[in-house]
Amino acid sequence: MRMLHHFWLSAPSRKVRIALREKDIPFETTLEKPWEQRPELLALNPSGEVPVLVEPQGFALADGQAICEFLEEVYPQRPLMPREVRARAEVRRLIGWFDGKFAREVTDTLVGEKMIKRMTRRDTPNSALIRLGLSSIRHHLAYIGELAERRRWLGGDEFSLADITAAAHLSAVDYLGDVPWSECEPAKDWYARIKSRPSFRPILADHLPGAPPPPHYADLDF
Template sequence: MRVLYHHALNPGSRKVRLALAEKGLEFELKAEQVWERRQAFLRLNPAGEVPVLIEEDGTVVPGDGVITEYLDEIYPERQLLGETALDRVEVRRLTNWFDRKFAREVSEPLLEEKLLKRLARSGSADSQAIRAANHNIHHHLEYLAWLAERRNWLAGESLSLADLAAAAHLSCVDYLGHVPWDNHPVARDWYARIKSRPIMRALLSDSVPGVPAPAHYADLDF
């Protein structure tokens, strides 16, 4: 069986898990504490980052962007990047929005300050970074709502990698209790739709020892 090295609250890992599940591909999860810099893991991915996918034939595919492009090429029956060139432009644009802009402004600082520093025992949380992320998330939820009001899914009529990227990042931030859903009902309704899909079940059952999720995290009705 293929293996995915991951961390439970790593958005890239979650995006790949959702993509594998949406394509109906079975896989085994192996948790990797990347801050430990294990030599065996570094031989798989010298960058020392998760996710890393190991195919059944031993093929090593590192990085969430590389993995998701690979999956659409090798298993094309369920396209997540879009059917046409123009579809793929929009899917990639929005996927990059969440994987780069949202990550830089919201998910990375929150995960670093609220979780990773604690797990790696690398210092105290930066309250200013947390406040900035809490401020920035409103802009992103407003844009998500703008898209959701005009389209069936974020990039168009069909669920795509853009939705999976958004769900991956938001689910991590939601685990930390930092998504102000009550202030953004349209974004909340979009998230409720994807949250209720079977592909989300494994993510919603994740837990990090010593860091409990809020009560609504796994509640399909919020």
């Protein structure tokens, strides 16, 4: 069976979980706490990061975006990338935006400071960094709203890996209760459509022991 090594609040892990379900590709999961650096995880991926997908033939794939591009090439059913090259470049630009800029300014900061530090008990959260993350997310949310107002989905007319990547990051931050949805109606409407997709259900059912999500997290009418 296909095995996905993941961690709940890792946005790249969430992205692969959603992509696999969108494509109806069956898989099982192994929970990793990447900071524990299990030798089994390091053997599969020397970077020690999640996600890692072990295909049924036994070979391992690593890096969220590399895994999604592989899935797109090998399992073309229910495409998650447009066909036309410029449209693909636009989807990949947004993937880079969320996996790069958004991750740096928001996800890694807020999840890192508020959850990972708490779970690893290694350090105290840096409140200046948290404030910076909470301020940055406003700009990103406004940009999502801008895109959602002029397009059906973030990358264009079709639902794509751009939506999946953005939703993977936002859902991890939403688990902390840190997305100011009420400030941006078009972004909220877009996320409500994402939340109602069957592929998103397991994400909404995530529940970290000792750190439950806020009540609106799984609510379709939030």
